[in-house]
Amino acid sequence: MRRTRRLLLLAGLVAAVAAVPATVVAQAAVAPAAATPTASFAKVSDWGSGWEGRYTITNGGSTALTSWRVQFDLPAGTTVGSHWNATLTSSGQRHTFGNLSWNGRIAPGASVTFGFIGAGPGAPNGCQLNGQPCGGGTGPTPTPTATPTGVPPTVPPGGRTPVAANGQLRVCGRQLCNAAGKAIQLRGMSTHGIQWYADCATPASLDVLAREWQADVLRISMYIQEGGYETDPRRFTDMVHDYIELATARGMYAIVDWHMLTPGDPNHNLERARTFFAEIADRHRAKNNVIYEIANEPNGDGVTWSTIKGYADQIIPVIRTRDADAVVLVGTPDWSSLGASGSGGGADVIAANPVSAGNVMYVFHFYAASHDDYYLDTVSRAAELLPLFVTEFGTQDYSGDGPNDFVMAQRYLDLFASRKISWVNWNFSDDFRSGAVFTEGTCAAGAFGGTARLKEAGLWIRDRIRTPDDF
Template sequence: MKRKLKLVLASAVAVATVSTVAFFALPASAEAASFAVTNSWNAGYQGEVTVSNPSSSKIDTWKVEITLPAGSTVNQSWNATLAASGQNFTFTPAGWNATIAGGASTSFGFIVNGTGRPTSCKVNGQACTGLTGAPTSAPATTASSRPAGTPSAAPTTSSAAPKPTTASPKPSTATPTPTRTAAAGTPLAANGQLKVCGTNLCNQAGKKIQLRGVSSHGIHWFPSCYPGAALDALATDWNADLFRIAMYVQEGGYESDPNGLTTKVNTLVDMAEARGMYALIDFHVLNPGDPSFNLTRAKEFFAKVAARNAGKKNVIYEIANEPNGVSWATIKNYAEQVIPVIRANDPDGIVIVGTRGWSSLGVSEGSSSAEIVSNPVNASNIMYAFHFYAASHKDNYRAEVQKAAASLPLFVTEFGTVSASGDGAVDTASTNAWIDLMDKLKISYANWNFGDKSEGSSILKPGACSSGSFSGTGALTESGQLIRSRIRTADDF
């Protein structure tokens, strides 16, 4: 899921001390901006800065300069260009977001290694004043979703810093699980084993198709949200084709309990199969953003799940949720090491490769799909992931998808109706524009997220999972009702 933090620097605002939020008051003539920590862990936190233009005249460019105390450093950012000098970090436009119209705003985010909050800041050369409430001790961890590319929720309990892996994975000895016969009339019965044909997803007959469904939240955080009744509702009430199984790697996920999480994933694969839905196994890496950090874990995990599920026709593999802060060449190298592990066990399964900039095809880091087109992954039967959050990612992202779809097989494995923080108001107009585009291009998608966390991107209202009520609209949020209405329309199989 996504990135998360908000920096609000409010113009001419005197602010009281808050333990987890640092506020800066700016001169009346300056742009407004703000900072709030909404996602943190023992060894760091995420932040998002929103630069606003309250005037009636446009701003042609902007620059935010932040100083952190010793022991804390920014190790990655999105929707901005980062330059560092000692403890000073300068953020400038990514290119497409330099101009801010009167009354408009733009946002960028970053991840800090260390717990120190900013000690000073400048916006377009104007010194910030009134800095208060900047704790340097570790804050309490709060649940949240990902940063600017796509939000991935944060853990509800503190987790230790991730540990790199060095051991070589052992060959899988798992016995394939018997395949169930899908019920007549279900997406799985209608389409069978999927494959990539050209730039499209195709069924067993070679027909171009589109799968529509939802993504879980972290399956280790919200286990009560995924009983049989929930998948029954998705299959029969929503008419969903696809269920994405989001298995976090860090943040208390696979790294902490590899056997337990692997079992949970396999159980959900079986539950989706029994209801005639496709299961998208998501290796949900987010922080660190370099998937190579988890290369050994990825090989171990995918060797096991691919061997166990090789006989099933409903499994799709997503090998890296949202790579960020690394080059496309690094992501490609990771993919070309993990894909053979899957192919050795399941030669027919489709593999989806995450893309640069939180799976934004590079757009959120100032690049584009051209780097993938000119240097594709050396493997067959693969697709490339794209993620968006409708309130944050609009026309320039849609234009990139339209262009990329002519050359690359795309799969929107995660999208939200709200901002890239995973929270905020539903942007109905932008969401519908996105879904219309995906329908037109036959791009499959999974909405984030089928969970009941108290945030804008959740499909279910808080408490819905514990109540066991999943069918109909009574348990749905505004976002859930919108997505259900779009998925329930007839499939074109």
């Protein structure tokens, strides 16, 4: 569970990440700015029955824009679904997107983006920005660089996405159940820290995760310290907004991971968590695919279950007043080991004094090369007392590196299958450690499809995610 992060990455990459606009996806190079503001459109993903569109508004003028409004027409039979980073009003086939309170001002030379999901043929036409021609126009639809040969842009086999098949999830007894009350198991991947590896979680890579790997769930790992949220709350909150929309567009569930690690007391970030979860829950309250993980790995001396419960009892109401139905995941003592890695309290302690809310599950993490039968027995016994969700595991040691222990990892997965305990693997990146699924350089190359650029652990976990779901 305890992992040191590569500090050289932090030094080298924070500066690079800071230069990227506040969107999840790296943009193509923008031509020198025109003398007036422009709005340019691109289809960044297309799966046959639908597509993801993005407008980039660039202020090429010499004074700041204080607000913006983009209007365009869509052909008959083409509709707009979910959207993000903008307001939307529609009249027939004419659609008007406007700025939100936080992204209306665009300094000279700067850009903002908004996106939406379209269904049907065609693309926007007749675009106007603040009543004037958009200038950037509707360019040709680019081919996503990472859509691999042999991976058709369609929904997963069976014709229904995980969210379409299951709807709003809820906790029933000690199980995760779908809208019909059936106990289900979700399987998927976690991003690495989005401050370091945003280029590994893009529309193209998530197309592969959803359609080729047939994942049910994406865990969005937002660190709080280590160059994460505390350095730029607005930017990281916007990144999470975008990732939720990307997962939604692909029919996957989205776990919003408040990735607190150091300091290990979740109360250190209590006020930050209040602010963050209030905005996330408020904006996405109408969605049925968002799951909130409110404390990744509580740890350290004095961080007992009582400490964690006190934090959870303050954060869960922030979410519940905005999103009454979503499942909330609560970390457990000693790096979410259910107390197995220390003395913060195990499943019996938690069960005797649970959080003061319903629709809650408790988190377990393990790394197969470090966490042996004692940990396996711990989670097996805990499953008799608590609803569990494994939001992070690896086939290596607790650093996320070293040799893989696939035999031990399979024993865990067999237990989870028998108990219908959902799991998420760490991690969907090209980090140098053996726990990252892609070989180094994959994300910069955009070569996500197929198996040629997967590490040994990537091949192993891909095969296990792709096994048929029992929905």
